[in-house]
Every structure is written in structure tokens, then in C-alpha cells.
Amino acid sequence: MIPQDIADTIVDAKAYAAEKPVDEAFKFLRKEMPLARAEPEGVAPFWAVTKHADILEVAKQNDLFHNGDLATVMTTIEVDQKVRQLMGGSPHLVRSLVQMDNPDHIAYRRLTQAWFLPQNVKKLEERIKDIAKVFVDRMADMGGECDFAKDIALYFPLHVIMETLGVPEADEPRMLKLTQELFGSQDPDLNRTGAEETSFEEGIAAIQATIGDFMEYFNAITEDRRANPREDLSSVIANGQINGQPLDHFAAMSYYIIAATAGHDTTSNTTSSGLWALAERPDDFKRLKADPSMIPAFMEETIRWGTPVKHFMRSATADAEVSGQKIAKGDWMMLCYPSGNRDEDVFDKPFEFKIDRTPNKQLAFGYGSHVCIGQHLARLEMRLFWEEIFRRVEHVELAGQPLNSVSNFVCGPKNVPIRYKMR
Amino acid sequence: MKKWQCKVCGFIYDEAEGLPADGIAPGTLWADLPDDWACPDCGSVKSEFEMVEID
Numbered sequence: 001m002i003p004q005d006i007a008d009t010i011v012d013a014k015a016y017a018a019e020k021p022v023d024e025a026f027k028f029l030r031k032e033m034p035l036a037r038a039e040p041e042g043v044a045p046f047w048a049v050t051k052h053a054d055i056l057e058v059a060k061q062n063d064l065f066h067n068g069d070l071a072t073v074m075t076t077i078e079v080d081q082k083v084r085q086l087m088g089g090s091p092h093l094v095r096s097l098v099q100m101d102n103p104d105h106i107a108y109r110r111l112t113q114a115w116f117l118p119q120n121v122k123k124l125e126e127r128i129k130d131i132a133k134v135f136v137d138r139m140a141d142m143g144g145e146c147d148f149a150k151d152i153a154l155y156f157p158l159h160v161i162m163e164t165l166g167v168p169e170a171d172e173p174r175m176l177k178l179t180q181e182l183f184g185s186q187d188p189d190l191n192r193t194g195a196e197e198t199s200f201e202e203g204i205a206a207i208q209a210t211i212g213d214f215m216e217y218f219n220a221i222t223e224d225r226r227a228n229p230r231e232d233l234s235s236v237i238a239n240g241q242i243n244g245q246p247l248d249h250f251a252a253m254s255y256y257i258i259a260a261t262a263g264h265d266t267t268s269n270t271t272s273s274g275l276w277a278l279a280e281r282p283d284d285f286k287r288l289k290a291d292p293s294m295i296p297a298f299m300e301e302t303i304r305w306g307t308p309v310k311h312f313m314r315s316a317t318a319d320a321e322v323s324g325q326k327i328a329k330g331d332w333m334m335l336c337y338p339s340g341n342r343d344e345d346v347f348d349k350p351f352e353f354k355i356d357r358t359p360n361k362q363l364a365f366g367y368g369s370h371v372c373i374g375q376h377l378a379r380l381e382m383r384l385f386w387e388e389i390f391r392r393v394e395h396v397e398l399a400g401q402p403l404n405s406v407s408n409f410v411c412g413p414k415n416v417p418i419r420y421k422m423r
Numbered sequence: 424m425k426k427w428q429c430k431v432c433g434f435i436y437d438e439a440e441g442l443p444a445d446g447i448a449p450g451t452l453w454a455d456l457p458d459d460w461a462c463p464d465c466g467s468v469k470s471e472f473e474m475v476e477i478d
Contacts, residue, residue, distance in 0.1 A: 060466030109431075117433045119475075359444065371432045371465040 002029065002048060007038035010048060010336065011074055013187075016310055016411045017404040023351070026050055026339035035325045038334070042076045046313065046332040047325070052343035052363065054323050055335050058314055060368040065314035067370060068092070068099045070332050072313050073409050082204050093211055095251050096258035097373065098312070104242075108251065109373065111240040112259075115233060118376045124164070128381055131159055132388040140392070140422045145399055148416040149272040154264075156271070160381050161263035161374075165256070166221070166232030174217070179261040181210040187406040189414065211257065218256035233259060259374075266308040267378045269412025270364075271385060272402075273306030274299070276416045277353045279398045284355050289390045298355040299382050304362035305353055307338045308412045312366065337364055396420040427453050428475040432465035436472065 001007075006025045015021040029036065029050045039045045049055050058065050071080055071091040084091055092099045097109055114120060135156045139146060146152065154176065162172050184191055191206060218234075225238035237255050240247055247255065278285045288294055311334050320327045327333070340363050342350040347357070365372035372378070400417035424439040436442070436456075441449040445463060447456065453472075461468055 056466060060461070113430065117428070368466050369431050376433055 002033060002036045002038040004039075004041075007040045007048075010038065010334075011040045011043055011408055013406045013408045013411075016408050017187075017406045019404065022338065023342065026336060026342065029336075030339060030343060035323050042078065043074065044077055044080070044332060046074070046334050047327060048334050048336055049322070050336045050339040050343075051323070052340040052346040052361070055337070055340040055363060056367050057322055058333060059335060059363075059366060059370065061320075062102065062105075062369050064317055064320055065333065066101045066317050067105075067312070067314060068101045069317070069330075070313065070315040072099050074311060074313055074334060079204060082201070086204070086208070093207060094254040094257055096254040098258060098370070099254075102369075104251075105369065107242045108247075108255070109369070111242070111247075112233065112236055112255075113373065115236055116373050116376060121376045121380055124160075124377070125380060125384070127163070128160055129384050129388075131156065131163075132381075132385045135159075135385070136388045136392050139420070144421060145417075145419050148275050148418045149268070149402070149413045150415060153268040153272040153275070153413075153416075155268075156385060157264035157267035157378075157381055160377070161260065164233050164263075164377070165259060166225070166230055166234045167260070171217070175260055176264075178210050178214055179265050182207065182257075182261055183265050183410040184405050184407060184414075187414070189405075214257045214260065215253040218253055218260075221256070222252060262372075263374055263377075265410055266372075266412075267381055269308035269410070270302050270306040270378075271382060272413035272416050273308075274302030274382075274386070275389075275396070275418065276398075276402050276413055277302065277305060279396050279416070279418055281353065282395070282397070284353075285390075285396060288355065288386075289394075292387060292390055294355060295383055295386050295390070297358055297360065299379065299386060300360045300362060301353060301355055301357050302382070303364045304341045304347070304357070304360060306412055307341045307362075307364045308410055309364065309366075310338055310408055310411055311336055312370075335366075337366075392423050394421040394423055424450070425453065425474055427472045429462040429465060429467050430471050430473060431467040432462060434462050434464040435475070 006028060009015045009021050009025040029048060034051045035047060035049055035054055037045055038048045049058055080091055083093060087093065097105060100108060135152050139152055142151065158172055158176055162175060167175060181191055221234050222238040225235040229235040229239055237252055288298055314333045314335065316327045316329055316331045318329050344350055346361060365375040397419050398417065399419040402413050403415040405411050405414040427436045436453065438452055439449060441447040441451045443449065456469065
């Protein structure tokens, strides 16, 4: 079994914000016990899957390792019980693609899959290029100093996904706030209550209220798009059919919520991680400016480096074996993405930020049929944004200490103070 | 020579290019890929691919 201090660290939201304790814990696990049982205090036991190959192995066997039978995101025993009490026995507060298994998962995913394929997303290129310009203009207007995470990176992907969904610009601050409340529920700067410590009842009540706000908002959007379909993603969800029937209400609302949240927070985190890394590495910044053909490899490295989604959970539907380790039916498993993305057997010098890393088999988007549906949109946005940055920014450096958000689920820089010079 | 796209993640297998890094020579036809071949980006099996025309 995993030593208690290590087990407690890999579920500790503050340890993810600090980065180093988690890196050290996973380094130990990859070397000494790559797929072992963890029993953190107050959390039901689970297997920590820390090696790149094992994460892929589990992630691709979607019938053997389910998403939806147990909580898909690591949670405490108390919270899990409360959620089940509230949700009629289900461990989930929403029912999006993330919580589904087949046959529902494939049916619901196909609804928007074509929309997110590269050839369709490419149609948005010119528009996203314009949006990237607006945000780099904003940097120029700020006169050479800003908090890159808070002032720029948060808003660029938000604007892209909201335009994609057809959410009016005036409602974007509301969507941002709700997303931060959902993913930043462990961070006093971002959560709904604003309290340093909240009881688990208060925490769940706050998350439930946030989900309620999202549902109220998207319920109105659904009604509108059913009456007046447009070319946006909301119209695809509102008018979509599964087996000849409209989506059930809860699943439709959950679909919007996942698109409206996962669609920007992760991309902002990755972009901020990338700029933070560059601000500390002026030579890399110069190389990228001199040769923009390096941007795709650099961008892939920012995704590996930041790995904003820290885990998803799976549970075994039958007795199984992974890397010689026997897993019993019903066992809970944590896919530790930051660990897979620092695996010494896959990445040369994994703790170095290498803008020309090739190959780069990073697994931050997941793997298997649950692989991130928005990955091509995310890559397109980031590439266009970086192209604009390297065209117009001459130099960038840190103007203070960056800070990560406090979360063991979706976590990344919330403050990256920088000083910069525009062309 | 044709192109095949993974319906799950969008990866394109281009018969003309093959996947030399994975030991699949340029010019390898889709039909000649082993039955247990999986999408390098998401692990989906061959039946999850469809033939596509990409600009």
C-alpha cells in the first residue's frame, strides 16, 4: 500500500497548487509502486495509476473500466454520500459525456463529434485569429505590465467557446464566474462562498447552486434554439436527438455545462503555464519569435507542462489485471495525468521544458473514447494566440511570483504577473 | 492512395505517408494495416475509422 503521506499528498488540492510535493510524490510512486493502492484520510481506497503506459491501458478499455459507476472525480467519503443522497443514488451532480459509459456515451458523443473534428473547427480559424488580435491588443493597451493569467488568458478561450456556443458577450463574465466556482471550489479566491475553509455541506450546497445557475441559463438557451435554430453549438445540443428522441433534460443541461466549462478553463491554464515558462526562459522566447514553425511543438510542450486536468477516476466492471497488478471488480482507480506526463520511460528529461520536444506523447487530453472532444479547437486557439504573441511581443519577464489555483482536479496558474515590451 | 479518419479523435491515417515513426512504411494501404492496429492518438480500433476526403 502507498505510504500514508504520499497517499494524502496526491489528493491534496494545496499540494497541486504548490506543484513540487505532487511531483515528488509521483516520482516516488512511478519508481517504487507505479500501480498501488492508496487510502488517503477520509477518501475511499483507490488504485493510483501513475505510469504513462498504464494510464493508456486503462483509458482505452472503456468497457472494462467505467467512468460512471463511481465518482468520476476524486471525492471524499462524506461528499460522495451526500451527493448520492441528493441525486437519488447517483454519485454525479451532472451527467455529461465525462460521466457516461456506452451505449449512452457513444450516442451522446456522436451528437457533436463531427462539429469538433479538425476540418470543421478549421472554419473558425479566421474568426479566432481576430479574437486573438483583440486580446494581444488588450496587452498592448495595458502598457507593458499585466497579470497575464487574470487579464488575458482567462478571457481569450472563454470568448472563443462562448461565441461557439452562441452565448452573448455580455453573459461571459457570468459564465466565467460559474466555471471558476465549479472548478475552483477548493480555492477561497475562486469558490462561491469565498471562505478559506468550508464545511462539506456548504461546499456541496455551493456547487449545487452553481450547477442550478448554469441549468437555469442554458434552459433558456435551449428554448430559444429550439424555436430559432442557428449555426452554433447550442443549436446542435438543443435540437439533437438520441434514438429519435430529444436529449433528456438533465443530459442536455450537463452537455452545455461541460462545453461551457471544460472548453475554456483548461485552455487558459495551459496558455498561462506556457507564458510563465517562457517568461523564465528568454532564449526560448527569442527562438520562437525567430522561427514560428516551432510553435506547434512548443504548444504541445505547454500542454504536457501544464496538464491542467489532474485526474479522472475509473472503476473496474470485472476482475482485471494491469501491468501484473490484479484489480478487483468494483475497484476505483485514479488516472494520474501529471504523473504520466512526467514519466521518465516516455519523456527525456521530463522535468525540463523543451520547446522542441519530439516526439511528445503527452496525455493531457486523455486517451480512448473519452479523449477530450475539444482538443482540436483548443490546439487551434492556442496556435493562433501564440502566433500573434510572437509576432507582436518583443520581450517578456516575470514581474512577481505566479500562483496556481488550489484544486486537485482542474488546476493551473491563477496569477502570472508579467512585464513585457510590444513591437 | 486514400485517407482515413478516426471518428473518435479526428486522427488522419494517410496511406501515402504511412506512419514511419511507428514502423508503417509510406504507401501502406489501410487494408494492410494489422487488424489489431489502433489509433495512435486515442487507441480506437480500425472499425472506428472512416474513409474521408480532406482538403
